[in-house]
Amino acid sequence: MITPLLPTYARMPVAFERAEGMYMYDTNGKKYLDFYSGIGVMCLGHCHPTLVNALKDQADKLWHTSNIYQIPEGERLAQRLIDASFADTVFFTNSGAESIECAIKMVRKYHHDKGNKGRYRMITMASAFHGRTLAGIAAAGQEKMIAGFEPVPDGFDVVPFGDLEAVKAAITPETGGIMVEPVQGEGGIRPLPLETLRGLREIADENNLLLVFDEIQCGMGRTGKLWAHEWAGINADIVTAAKGIGGGFPMGACLATEEAASGMVVGTHGTTYGGNPLAMAVGNAVLDEMLKPEFFEHVVKMGEMLFARLQGLQQRHSNFVSEVRGSGLMAGIRLPDVPTRPAVTDLISRGFCPAPAGDSVIRMLPPLILDESHIDEAVSIFDEAFTDWAKNGVPGV
C-alpha cells in the first residue's frame, strides 16, 4: 500500500522533534550533533534567536501580499545582497529549482533580445545537480534522475567535470551560457579548481556566453565567502541561491548583473510566494548575522580546522578513508569500499548526522556557527565508528 507521503525518499529511521544550535533531539529525546543542517540550510544553526525573533515579529504584522505590490523588506534584502556581491538585481524564489529556472530563462531571453534567437543552449558539467524540475534534471543530464521522465527540455550539453577543453569543444552557434556549481554538492563535494573557474570566465567572455554559477549549496557563506566563486577572483553573470539564504525558511534567489538581466522586463517572469514578507524578514535576519565582522573569518578558520582533523582521521583509518575534500565548511570524506547509506545510518545511531553524497562520499555541511568542540566531537564519533567497523564489520556489507 502506498504511504501517505509519496514514497520518493528512502528515509533514515529517525524523526526529530526539536533542535537548538548545533544539536537536534529525536522523538525519544536523544541528542544528535547536526553536521548536515538540512542540506546546508540551517547555516546559523537551529532556532537562532535573531531568526526566531524576526519570524515571530513578522508573523504578527504581515505574512503575504503579492508581487503586484511593493515589498520594502524585499527591496532592502535585494540591495544588501547587491552591495555584498557582483550583482545588480535579484529575483526572489521559494526554492533552488525555481532559482535555476529563472537563470535558464534569463540566459535565453538575453540572447533572444540581442537578436540571437537561436542561442538557447547551455553547457553544464557531469555529476552536477540543478534541482528536480524537468529543466533541472535536463541540465544535470544524469540518467538516474531523467529515466522515465522523458522527454526533458532540450538545450543542455553536458561535458566531463572540470574539462575546459571539452567546454570549448561543446560551444556551437546555439550556445548561450555555461552553468556550473563552483563546488558540486550532491555529486560528492567536488570543488572546481579556481583556475578552472577563471578559465570558464575567459571562455564565456571570448564567446559572449553568460556564466551562471549554481551556488545553491556552496553559496551563502558556506566556503567562507558569501559566494564560492569569489575565491577565484572573478565575477559571475548570474548566481542561483537557496538553501542557506533563508536559514531554514524556504526561499531562494537568482542574482544577476544588469546586462545579464536585460531581457527580464515586466511580464517576463513571476512567482506567487517568492519574496513574500515572511521570507524577506528571515532573509534579512540571516544577513544581519552573516555580514557581521568576522563571520566569514570564523567559517574559514573552522573549515581549515575541520579539514586538518579529517586528514588526521584519514591517516588513522586509511583502510576506510581514501580522500578528504571540500572548501570551507563543505567537506567530504571518500569511503570507496563502504556503502555510504548504511554508513550514515550507523553514524546517526551514534548521535552524529552527516549525509551521503555521490562518489562514495560522506558529506558534511555543518551549521557555520560551530566551534572547535563540535569538530572534536564529530571526529571522535568517526574514530569510534571506524574502529568498530574494522573490528565488527562495515555496515551494509
Ligand SMILES: *Cc1c(COP(=O)(O)O)cnc(C)c1O
Ligand atoms: C539543492 C540544490 C538545488 C535544488 O534546490 P531545491 O531547493 O531542492 O529546489 C539546485 N542546485 C544545487 C547545487 C543544489 O544543491
